[in-house]
Amino acid sequence: MTFLSPERLWLLALLPLLAAAYVLLQLRRRTYAVRFTNLALLQHVAPRRPGWRRHIAAALFLAMITLMTVGFARPAGNVKVPRDRATIMVAVDVSLSMMARDVTPSRLDAAKDAAKKFIQDLPARFNVGVVAFAGNANLIAAPTTDRANAIASLDRLTLAKRTAIGEAVFTCLQGISSFDEQARQDPPPAHIVLLSDGDNTTGRSVQEAVDASRAAHVPVSTIAFGTPYGTVDIEGETTSVSVNKETLRTLAESTDGKAYEAADAGQLSDVYTHIGSSLGFTTEHRDITARFTGLALLLALGAAGTSLFWFSRLP
Template sequence: MTFLSPERLWLLGLLPALAAVYVLMQLRRRNYAVRFTNLALLSQVAPRRPGWRRHVAAALFLVMIALMMVGFARPAATVKVPRDRATIMVAVDVSLSMMARDVSPSRFEAAKAAAKKFIGELPARFNVGVVAFAGNANLVAAPSDDRTAAIASLDQLALAKRTAIGEAVFTSLQAVRSFDAEARQDPPPAHIVLLSDGDNTTGRTVQEAIDASRVSQIPVSTIAFGTPYGTVDIEGETTSVSVNKETLRALADSTEGKAYEAADADQLREVYANIGTSLGFETEHRDVAARYIGIALLFALAAGGASLAWFSRLP
């Protein structure tokens, strides 16, 4: 529970004192009744009634006061609100290591298929852009709400040497800053989803990409795709291409993104589905004090009704 005015909760400390005063008054009432030695008169001064009824109205009253105090502290509920102009940049590794067939039919083909499904299922309010990176990074689909263009761009991708993860982040950040006429002064809320199976081997460093993402306040979520057993044949030589999870996790953790791992096509689709449900929202704290005040009024009515029914008076 979040409170917008938590300093007001100190009032709850008065409740035990109020309850203690009530108990003392009940004991004092009993002591006054015992002073009468004439038992005939005692039954008239303190007639026997079900004891618990006497305390119900008081208990309901105390609960009402507690709820009113909590409401006075302005409790707030955490809600997710869709973000206007939300932009998702999908960065896909097209280095030669993506030829590996440890994922069927290959890392490259599985990555393209999963990215297409991810883009196609994004809510209509999202803008989406696509970046491909190997020895450098290229914006192959500018961010827009045109799903057809973004998906078609994935079919045009071709593999190349080296892996420029840092450049992929910089290219994605530049695409966000160029989104529309307002983007330079008021960039849209954005998130980068970067899929790779390797380490940064060329271009600007991952640390430079982290610093730039922090300045832009754009998180980078990463997907480490592939198994430790992948191999590719390059110029007649078989080369091991295991996934460098540490680099990708550092990039995600340092930019307030999330780091995912996927060892096959099914896991990759699941990762994209999880990402799709978490992006494009911002968290807000909405005042729900009226909810507590409303419940307090119900307890007040219950206390008043019980007191009137049993004792013909208000508490």
């Protein structure tokens, strides 16, 4: 937390003086009581005070003054603010390894179901596009706020050979920058969410994709989907298709995105939910004076309430 007017915090130096004055007043009252030597009569003319309760209102009052002073210095902190406009590209691996059934009912079917829910739950103001990639990458749904079009495109996915992760990133970047005139002249905040289970085997390299994403200021979050035990039958031969997590992690971390892993449909759904909640907001450094003002008001009400309840007067 920072302060936009930090010089006003010097007023906090007055608080110890107020506390000291309160303590001195309490000591003076005790001195007057001792001077009254007829203790039996003193109990009738000066009934016993309510002990520690009489200090509660004073403590709340000092805390209120502290918060008001801090608020007067205009504190500022990081605040989550809903994005007004953003473009999300969902890239789905459709290489042959995605037909593995180590995930029920298959890696591809689980990926499609989770991606549909992810798209449906994104804020309505977001544009969403879909890219499918295997040996090459294709924009199968251009970025739009039309969720039905993006979801329908996932039902048309078909499997193919090889995995072009780098090409998928380049296709996503092209879709982000060219889907309308406003995007070309005033690009909105954008993010790529790429799901894959393999390594980059064709097309441009992952490093080239990293360089392009960083130049466009578009983070890539990756999801490594599947288990180490997946197998597929290709042309009568059983092939192991374990997940290559390192490539995807490098892509994500090098573009300021997040790297996730999911071994089943439930974990994948949780990952998409987490990504969606983080993409819907941006963090800004803003004035948070209202927080301290609100807390100070609650303390003021507490001081007044306790004083009225115990002593039938305002502090």
